[in-house]
Amino acid sequence: xxxxxxxxxxxxxxxxxxxxxxxxxxxxxxxxxxxxxxxxxxxxxxxxxxxxxxxxxxxxxxxxxxxxxxxxxxxxxxxxxxxxxxxxxxxxxxxxxxxxxxxxxxxxxxxxxxxxxxxxxxxxxxxxxxxxxxxxxxxxxxxxxxxxxxxxxxxxxxxxxxxxxxxxxxxxxxxxxxxxxxxxxxxxxxxxxxxxxxxxxxxxxxxxxxxxxxxxxxxxxxxxxxxxxxxxxxxxxxxxxxxxxxxxxxxxxxxxxxxxxxxxxxxxxxxxxxxxxxxxxxxxxxxxxxxxxxxxxxxxxxxxxxxxxxxxxxxxxxxxxxxxxxxxxxxxxxxxxxxxxxxxxxxxxxxxxxxxxxxxxxxxxxxxxxxxxxxxxxxxxxxxxxxxxxxxxxxxxxxxxxxxxxxxxxxxxxxxxxxxxxxxxxxxxxxxxxxxxxxxxxxxxxxxxxxxxxxxxxxxxx
Amino acid sequence: xxxxxxxxxxxxxxxxxxxxxxxxxxxxxxxxxxxxxxxxxxxxxxxxxxxxxxxxxxxxxxxxxxxxxxxxxxxxxxxxxxxxxxxxxxxxxx
Numbered sequence: 001x002x003x004x005x006x007x008x009x010x011x012x013x014x015x016x017x018x019x020x021x022x023x024x025x026x027x028x029x030x031x032x033x034x035x036x037x038x039x040x041x042x043x044x045x046x047x048x049x050x051x052x053x054x055x056x057x058x059x060x061x062x063x064x065x066x067x068x069x070x071x072x073x074x075x076x077x078x079x080x081x082x083x084x085x086x087x088x089x090x091x092x093x094x095x096x097x098x099x100x101x102x103x104x105x106x107x108x109x110x111x112x113x114x115x116x117x118x119x120x121x122x123x124x125x126x127x128x129x130x131x132x133x134x135x136x137x138x139x140x141x142x143x144x145x146x147x148x149x150x151x152x153x154x155x156x157x158x159x160x161x162x163x164x165x166x167x168x169x170x171x172x173x174x175x176x177x178x179x180x181x182x183x184x185x186x187x188x189x190x191x192x193x194x195x196x197x198x199x200x201x202x203x204x205x206x207x208x209x210x211x212x213x214x215x216x217x218x219x220x221x222x223x224x225x226x227x228x229x230x231x232x233x234x235x236x237x238x239x240x241x242x243x244x245x246x247x248x249x250x251x252x253x254x255x256x257x258x259x260x261x262x263x264x265x266x267x268x269x270x271x272x273x274x275x276x277x278x279x280x281x282x283x284x285x286x287x288x289x290x291x292x293x294x295x296x297x298x299x300x301x302x303x304x305x306x307x308x309x310x311x312x313x314x315x316x317x318x319x320x321x322x323x324x325x326x327x328x329x330x331x332x333x334x335x336x337x338x339x340x341x342x343x344x345x346x347x348x349x350x351x352x353x354x355x356x357x358x359x360x361x362x363x364x365x366x367x368x369x370x371x372x373x374x375x376x377x378x379x380x381x382x383x384x385x386x387x388x389x390x391x392x393x394x395x396x397x398x399x400x401x402x403x404x405x406x407x408x409x410x411x412x413x414x415x416x417x418x419x420x421x422x423x424x425x426x427x428x429x430x431x432x433x434x435x436x437x438x439x440x441x442x443x444x445x446x447x448x449x450x451x452x453x454x455x456x457x458x459x460x461x462x
Numbered sequence: 463x464x465x466x467x468x469x470x471x472x473x474x475x476x477x478x479x480x481x482x483x484x485x486x487x488x489x490x491x492x493x494x495x496x497x498x499x500x501x502x503x504x505x506x507x508x509x510x511x512x513x514x515x516x517x518x519x520x521x522x523x524x525x526x527x528x529x530x531x532x533x534x535x536x537x538x539x540x541x542x543x544x545x546x547x548x549x550x551x552x553x554x555x556x
Contacts (some may be wrong), residue, residue: 006493086474123537126475176533225504263474267499270478277479295537300471304502304519341471341503 016387017049018096023099024276031279041272045093052090055262057390059083059335062254063234064396067332069241077330078323080377084335085402086266087389088380092129093269094387095136097145101152105131106280108153109160110287118160120167121284122182122296125277130184131156134409137379140386141413148299155408159184160296164446166190167294171455172448174302182296185405186345188380191437192368193350193361198440200357209356211310226338229316230259233334257393259338303341303364305352313340314355316364319401322366329370331377336401344367352447366401373404375422379413407433463494464552467512469505469521476518480535484516487545493554514551 014022023044028038064081071078092098105128112118135152139145163182171177181187198204234255235312238248263372285295303310316337323333348354384391384398391398411433414426445452466484470477477499488495500508502519509515509524517531528551534540549556 124475179533179537179541225507226501227504263472263501267474267478270475271482274479274482278538285538295539297533297536298471298475300476301518301533301536303471304469304517304521306520306522309503339472 016090017053020049020093020098021046024272027099027102028275028279030144031276031283033275033279036448037275041275043272044268045272048265048270048272049090049094050267051268052086052262053388055258055265056083056087057259058254059262060391060396062251063237063258063334066234066237066241066243066247066251067334069243070237071332073240073242076324076332077324078332079329080374080397080399082331082334082336082373082400083398084262086262086335087384087398088133088400088403089129089266090269091380091384091387091389092133092136094389095132095139095383097135097139097148097152098132101132101135101149102128104149104153105156106284108156110284112157112160113288113291113293119155119271119292120160120163120180120182120294120296121288122160122163123277123281123284124298125280127165127183127298127363130161131405133299133403134184134406134412137376137409138413138416140379140383142416147416151409151412155184155412158189161294162187162190163294165441166346166349168444168448168452170302172451173349173352174284174305176301178293178295179301180454181298181299181302181345182293183299183342185402185407186299186342188407189343189365189368189405190346191433191440193346193365194443195436195441196347196361196364197350197357198443200341200351200360204429206357209354211355220377226259226263227256229337230256237265238264254335259335262335275371299342299345302345302349305348305353307342308345308348310355311314311348311358311362313343314359315340315344315366318359318363319366319434322363322370326367326370328374330374331370331399331404339400339402343401368407369401369404371404372407372410373399373401376403376410377407463496464488465496465498465512465556466548466552467505467508467515467527468497468499469502469517469519470495470499470516471502471519473499473501473504476533476536480516480518480532483535483541484545484548491549491554491556514548516548 024045025038025042097172109122113121131152135148138151139148159182163180165181166187170179170181231252235248235252238251319333323329344362347365348358351357377397380399380403381397411426411430414420414422468477468481481497481499485497501539502521505521506523512527515527515529518533530547532544534544546556
């Protein structure tokens with residue numbers, strides 16, 4: 001018994017960059033991907049982990065002091081650093097519950113499809129990180145693994161339901177048939193944005209406003225490139241932090257480097273997941289021959305929609321402004337400004353690509369995101385420390401726009417403890433969220449009634 | 463040597479799957495290929511240096527470079543046809 005305990009402790013003590021490759025090698029072999037392929041993939045994951053940690057080092061060493069200089073000089077209350085979703089993903093895959101959650105989520109999904117609870121078969125293993133994040137953060141909040149896993153699975157089930165519900169919009173607005181977006185942290189805004197759209201419908205004249213996405217994208221498109229965005233933001237923070245010219249230029253290049261390098265490092269993690277991902281896809285889809293299902297994919301496939309890109313670009317300055325003026329926000333937005341095209345997906349889709357409404361909806365979404373990002377920062381930082389990421393000691397807390405988009409997680413973890421100051425807030429959030437979803441539950445099918453009728457009559461003719 | 467740019471939302475998740483698959487297929491057929499990944503928003507400024515763009519999400523403003531938009535590499539459905547399309551576009555024997 002002692003030996004078993006010792007060996008478990010030894011494996012967990014190895015840290016994610018060693019433990020994860022071992023686990024992934026075993027998964028790869030179980031899914032019959034062959035030793036060669038699985039071995040290479042497993043080592044690649046380890047390399048990705050080391051790479052992410054290196055870039056975070058640069059980010060916190062360079063941006064940390066500059067941000068606090070700026071914040072101090074202007075008396076801003078922004079003590080939380082937005083380290084971006086790549087860090088969130090890396091942290092999530094590095095937690096001790098991750099190896100357990102990957103097969104659990106797959107099996108749970110297969111069961112839910114078999115009993116017709118959902119039509120979505122989520123093959124997007126990569127974005128399981130959101131669900132693992134949910135589970136792990138619940139684990140840190142409660143220190144109860146069983147409860148945490150239960151919460152993770154409940155959130156998985158709700159996400160699949162949201163994906164089913166929004167599938168008609170994916171087919172008719174984005175033009176992707178047979179696909180749904182089981183991407184928890186984006187689709188969980190859909191009930192809210194569809195409700196906003198319903199309200200906007202009732203405001204006379206408002207529905208006639210629009211703007212041309214192509215022109216906006218061409219004009220502002222350059223700011224959507226991480227290279228330019230990092231450089232400009234880095235230099236801006238340097239100037240505001242009262243750095244000298246050399247410091248400003250250095251910070252600009254360093255931040256451009258962070259925004260370009262971080263995704264490359266995380267791409268290595270992704271590359272390492274491919275054998276698992278392909279194996280799991282075959283495993284799941286083979287189980288339902290002939291059944292009508294939606295393939296659940298990464299929301300990345302729809303963000304290139306012109307209206308979506310245009311709104312995301314305009315939201316960059318609005319987001320920075322919101323960060324400064326919102327009384328409940330303490331996070332300085334940075335790395336995740338690049339993730340805004342995801343955050344705004346359902347804000348824009350709910351209005352069928354109307355940009356003016358998209359901006360209004362996205363602004364409301366961001367107000368919620370800042371609230372959650374601020375209140376979840378402490379748990380996220382603790383989670384980062386437990387998997388061994390190099391977070392500087394002292395005042396620095398980490399969070400992100402993406403991390404702050406997990407409404408469902410926020411509600412669940414705060415509902416667990418009645419003595420928690422956010423307990424009442426969480427109840428209010430939960431009630432409003434459920435009511436809104438109930439209120440708009442038929443709206444998507446109504447929005448696309450013509451298209452759906454046409455598709456069904458074509459099906460009958462053939 | 464042919465140069466292919468794979469564009470997706472983040473240059474991380476979906477484009478990695480597509481890029482690795484294309485590399486694998488080209489290698490098996492004995493063709494030299496260079497595959498780069500980028501975000502959809504970077505495609506316009508990078509397009510001119512590539513023979514073909516394969517995208518998992520809509521891309522615009524890319525000039526004369528042909529674009530194949532496909533999610534078959536992610537769903538596993540219709541992948542064969544899309545690979546043939548890529549070879550056709552590059553005037554290569556499949």
